[in-house]
Amino acid sequence: MFSIAIFLLSVCSTIRANSWDSNNVFLSNLQRKLIDLEHRLQVQERINRDQEVVIKRLILENDILKNVGMTKTDISVDMKKQNESEGFIHSSANKNTTGEKNTGQNMHLSYSKSDLKISRKHFSLGNCCQKLLFHFKNDKPIRKSVTGGVAFYSYLSHDEDSLGHHQTIIFDNVITNVGGNYNRHTGTFFCPMDGVYTFSWTLYCSSGGYFTSEIVVNSNAVGAMFCSAQGATNIRHTTGVVVVEINQGDVVYIRTHPNNGLSGPLRSHSTYRSSFTGWKHF
Incomplete structure (x- = not known):
């Protein structure tokens, strides 16, 4: 019992x-x-x-x-x-x-x-x-805009030493912004019209560092990449490219992964730039 x-x-x-x-x-x-x-x-x-x-x-x-x-x-x-x-x-x-x-x-x-x-x-x-x-x-x-044209190119003007999870990466230095749809203060691209777009982002990590980044449309990750310099004696970089069909009003941005491990800072220098770019095809 x-x-x-x-x-x-x-x-x-x-x-x-x-x-x-x-x-x-x-x-x-x-x-x-x-x-x-x-x-x-x-x-x-x-x-x-x-x-x-x-x-x-x-x-x-x-x-x-x-x-x-x-x-x-x-x-x-x-x-x-x-x-x-x-x-x-x-x-x-x-x-x-x-x-x-x-x-x-x-x-x-x-x-x-x-x-x-x-x-x-x-x-x-x-x-x-x-x-x-x-x-x-x-x-x-x-600003003189090309009819129906949308394109932007921006890069990070400084290192991001305190990189955390689920963090939006703000590429603050804008070189090209046809249509004026990229916001350098928030790091977001605002889609002005329906269509097929290509987005590309390049990130550098320091020696021994690593992190995972995502490209997000609204709140949905449509692409990701892993940058790692583990075991390396110098910086390393990775580039991600996506072709997506998005709608007017959608917001596109780059962020770190919410859960995956990360270590070390995000690097950007005058001789190598962590950057974010995109353009409309049709």
């Missing part, structure tokens, strides 16, 4: 232990999901703030462009009136003082080239327009 009681107690303890382990696993998974959700919300908030800034800038630039267009129109009207007052007559069938049609070209100048004199007002009007356009371009530069 005593043996049966001990056996029952042992079974109950085992059940409680298994239940406790299951609860721990469930809570651990839940906590990991909450952390990932919080990270996604932070990224989305940063993207929303950046978009608000872009919208305000576009509204301001649109108002400035309207003012510039109106100024150019006024200048063109003034130049036309000045031309007419100085004898520049444009007509398809002008008649002379005797009532006969001119035998020259349909559109002609009433003055000959030898008699043509351009007043200072023409030059002042032209210079005014030119200065206005240059002044606008210098004070409010407008």
